[in-house]
Amino acid sequence: MCYNGLFTMDEKTAVGMPEPPATGVSEFDPEDEYRPEPEPEPLPPSWMDGSLRLGIHTSIAGNYLNALESARKLGANALQIFSASPRMWQGGPSRIPEADAAPFRTRREQLGLGPLVIHANYLINLAAVQPMLRARSIQALQDELLRALALGADFLVIHPGSRGEASPEQAVAGVIESVKQAAKRIPMGGLRILIENTAGMGACVGCRLEEIGQILFGLRDLPVAACLDTAHLYAAGYDIATESGLASTLDLIDSAIGLDFVPVFHVNDSKIPLGGKVDRHAHLGEGKIGATAFQRILTHPRLGALPPEGLVGRAFILETPIDDPGDDRRNMAKLWQLAGLADQAPPHEKGYTMLTPALKKLQAKAAKANKAAARIAQKSRLAATAKPAASNAKSSSKRPSKTRGQSAKRKRS
Numbered sequence: 001m002c003y004n005g006l007f008t009m010d011e012k013t014a015v016g017m018p019e020p021p022a023t024g025v026s027e028f029d030p031e032d033e034y035r036p037e038p039e040p041e042p043l044p045p046s047w048m049d050g051s052l053r054l055g056i057h058t059s060i061a062g063n064y065l066n067a068l069e070s071a072r073k074l075g076a077n078a079l080q081i082f083s084a085s086p087r088m089w090q091g092g093p094s095r096i097p098e099a100d101a102a103p104f105r106t107r108r109e110q111l112g113l114g115p116l117v118i119h120a121n122y123l124i125n126l127a128a129v130q131p132m133l134r135a136r137s138i139q140a141l142q143d144e145l146l147r148a149l150a151l152g153a154d155f156l157v158i159h160p161g162s163r164g165e166a167s168p169e170q171a172v173a174g175v176i177e178s179v180k181q182a183a184k185r186i187p188m189g190g191l192r193i194l195i196e197n198t199a200g201m202g203a204c205v206g207c208r209l210e211e212i213g214q215i216l217f218g219l220r221d222l223p224v225a226a227c228l229d230t231a232h233l234y235a236a237g238y239d240i241a242t243e244s245g246l247a248s249t250l251d252l253i254d255s256a257i258g259l260d261f262v263p264v265f266h267v268n269d270s271k272i273p274l275g276g277k278v279d280r281h282a283h284l285g286e287g288k289i290g291a292t293a294f295q296r297i298l299t300h301p302r303l304g305a306l307p308p309e310g311l312v313g314r315a316f317i318l319e320t321p322i323d324d325p326g327d328d329r330r331n332m333a334k335l336w337q338l339a340g341l342a343d344q345a346p347p348h349e350k351g352y353t354m355l356t357p358a359l360k361k362l363q364a365k366a367a368k369a370n371k372a373a374a375r376i377a378q379k380s381r382l383a384a385t386a387k388p389a390a391s392n393a394k395s396s397s398k399r400p401s402k403t404r405g406q407s408a409k410r411k412r413s
Contacts, residue, residue, distance in 0.1 A: 042190075044312075044313075045114055045115075045154070045190075045313075046109075046112055046114070047077070047078070047112060047113070047114030047115060047313065048114075048312050048313040050305055050306055050312055051077070051305060051344075052298075052304065052305045052314065052315075052316070052339060052341065053077055053078040053114065053115060053305065053313060053314065053315035053316070054076060054077060054078060054315070054316050054332075054335050054336060054339060054341070054345075055071060055076040055077065055078030055079045055080060055113075055117075055315060055316070055317045055318070056071065056074055056076050056079060056080070056317065056318040056328060056331070056332050056335075057079070057080040057081065057119070057317065057318065057319050058070040058071050058074075058076075058079050058080070058081055058354065059081075059354055060081050060082060060083075063100075064081075064096075064100055064101075064104045064151065065103060065104055065107055067079060067081045068104065068107050068108055068111060068113060070352075070354050071111075071113055072111055072113070072346070072349075073348060073349035073352040074328055074329055074332045074348055074349075074352065074354075075329075075332055075333065075336070075345050075346050075347065075348030076113070076332060076346070077112070077113060077114075077346055078113060078114060078115055078116075078117070078315045078317060079113055079116060079117070079317075080116075080117040080118070080119055080157075080317045080319070081116070081117075081118055081119070082118070082119055082121075083096070083118050083144060083147040083148060083151065083153075084121070084143075084144075084147065085121075086119065086120075086121050086122050086123075087121075087122055087123065088121075088123070089121075089123060089136065089140065090121075090140065090143060094143040094146070094147070095143075095146060095147065095150065096147050096150040096151065098150070101150040101151055101152075104151055104152075105151065105152040108152065114154060114313075115153075115154035115155055115263070115264070115313060115315050116151065116152065116153045116154050116155075117153070117154065117155045117156075117157060117194075117227075117264055117315070117317055118144070118147070118148045118151070118153045118155070118156050118157070119157045120140075120141060120144045120156060120157060120158040120159070121140050121144065122159070123137075123140070124137045124140050124141055124144075124158060124159070124161065125137050125161035125162055126138075126141070126158065126159075126160055126161045126174065126175040126178035126179060127160055127161035127162060127163045127164075127166065127171040127172075127174045127175050127178075127205045128161060128162070128164070128174070129163070129164050129165065129166050129170075129174070130164075134174070134178060137161070137178060138178050138181045138182045139182075141158065141178070141179070141182035142182040142183075142186070144156055144158075145182065145183060145186050145188075145191070145193075146186070148191055149186075149187075149188075149189060149191055153191060154190065154191065154192065155191070155192050155193075155194050155225075155227070155263065155264055156191060156192070156193050156194065157194045157196050157227045157264070158179075158193065158194070158195060158196065159196050159198060159204075159206070160175045160195060160196075160198065160204070160205040160206040160211075160212075160215065161175065161204070161205055162202060162203045162204050162205065163203045163204075163205050164203055168205070168211065171203075171205045172205065172211055172214050172215055172218070173218070175195075175205060175215050176215055176218035176219055179193065179215075179219055179222070179224075180219070180222070183222055188222070188223050191223065192223040192224060192225055192263070193219075193222065193223065193224045193225075194224070194225050194226060194227035194263070194264055195212055195215050195216060195224065195225075195226055195227070196226070196227045196228070196229060196232075196266070197209065197212055197226070197227075197228050197229060197232050197233060197236070198232055198236070198279070199229075199231070199232045199235035199236055199272075199276075199277055199278060199279040200232075200235065200236040200237070200277040201277050201278055201279060207232070207236040207277070208236070209238075209252050209253060209256040209257060210256050212226050212256065212257055213256035213257045216257060216261065225261040225262065225263055226257050226261055226262050227262070227263075227264040227265070227266060228253070228262055228264075228265055228266070229265070229266035229268060229319075230265065230266065230267050230268055230269075230270075230289060230294075230297065231266075231268040231269065231270040231272075231279065231280070231281050231282075231287075231289070232266075232279060233249065234270045234272075234274055234288065234289055235270055235272045235274075235275070235276050235277055235278055235279060235280075236275070236277065237274065237275040238252070239274055240289065240293060240297065241274070241288065241289045241290060241293040242293070243296060246293070246296060246297065246300070250300070250302055250303075254302075259302055259303075259311065260311055262311070262314075263311060263313060263314055263315065264314070264315050264316075264317060265297075265303070265314075265315070265316045265317070266317055266318075266319050267284070267294065267297075267298075267316040267317065267318055267319075267335065268281040268282070268284075268318070268319050268320055269281065269282035269283060269284050269285060269286055269287030269288070269289045269290070269294070269320070270282055270287045270288045270289055271287055271288070272288065273288050274288065281319055281320055281321055282320070282321070283320050283321065283327065283330075283331055284318070284320055284331050284334045284335060284338070285334060285338070291334075291338060294338045295338045295339075295340075298316065298335075298338050298339040298340070299339060299340055316335065316339075318331050318332065318335060322353070322354060322355045324355070324360070325353045325355045325356060325357060325360060326351075326353045326355075327353070327355065328353055328354050328355065329348065329352060329353055332348070333345070333348075
């Protein structure tokens with residue numbers, strides 16, 4: 001029987017329709033296996049174009065976008081910011097709302113600024129031995145990482161911290177473990193953590209290049225590198241002010257860290273002489289390092305942004321003081337000049353400065369209040385020290401001395 005031109009199996013046999021020939025099962029060919037296409041390598045950011053990146057630390061006061069506009073107005077092509085208050089533990093929300101982060105990322109791309117470097121909170125002490133401070137530091141660093149990712153930052157700079165009574169070896173191990181704890185389960189994407197060298201004041205970790213190298217080696221499974229500060233190097237005893245001193249320092253950096261692992265330099269002059277172990281930044285070319293030395297540093301082939309000797313995307317970021325309105329603009333212009341790239345500097349806004357006269361008045365008022373508070377605290381300490389001494393003196397004057405008592409005894413006899 002046929003239904004719509006189709007035969008059942010019994011009917012096929014009845015009308016003599018041949019069975020289809022049996023086919024053998026072919027062997028599995030590995031070449032036939034489906035292989036998904038590998039994900040394409042992400043394109044490098046637009047700022048990694050072989051040009052030297054020269055920037056400045058700008059303020060996020062009022063709005064994150066203000067930092068980008070300040071960098072543009074000052075004629076920078078890179079910038080560094082704080083993602084929150086640098087001298088306070090975060091009290092409120094630690095994240096950046098996407099409503100604030102998205103416009104920041106968009107505007108930065110429009111301006112072509114890069115890299116974006118974020119400097120972590122100064123209170124973070126990754127080498128702390130006190131459990132409470134260490135736990136708080138790890139949490140603060142984790143918050144810094146999340147804010148950096150939200151803003152699309154390229155680098156997050158952190159100081160290793162102070163070791164207190166711990167040995168240097170214990171401190172290095174502590175820093176490594178603290179960073180690992182903070183970065184645990186955070187997808188880093190294109191963000192890299194940069195360990196910054198220190199000037200060597202007190203028990204600070206990281207004034208020796210070997211210590212920075214040891215920390216990086218211990219964190220080799222994470223995206224880490226180093227940020228070197230010129231003022232810190234000089235204060236720690238590395239003579240980058242002379243031609244021979246710079247050459248030997250670069251060799252030490254290369255052997256302890258690797259120059260390819262130093263994508264960012266903080267470029268600051270020093271108010272402190274060589275080996276002074278104190279961190280005090282000066283205006284570019286006006287400190288103990290000097291303009292000639294900075295010209296040598298900024299034009300050195302090994303510190304450039306072009307291979308084979310340089311590193312593509314290398315950035316030099318100013319952290320120089322702004323004592324008077326226009327200091328930021330003058331330091332930025334000098335940075336381009338000393339790099340021999342004044343004719344390639346981005347356009348800047350004439351007369352712009354982050355330190356307005358009104359802001360300077362506020363800073364002077366705050367500095368005056370801080371000094372007054374310091375004087376009061378010092379008087380309180382002196383008074384507290386003097387009180388026990390005065391009462392000791394009073395009680396001792398009431399007691400006759402042994403010599404006087406013995407003398408009176410002799411007279412009576």
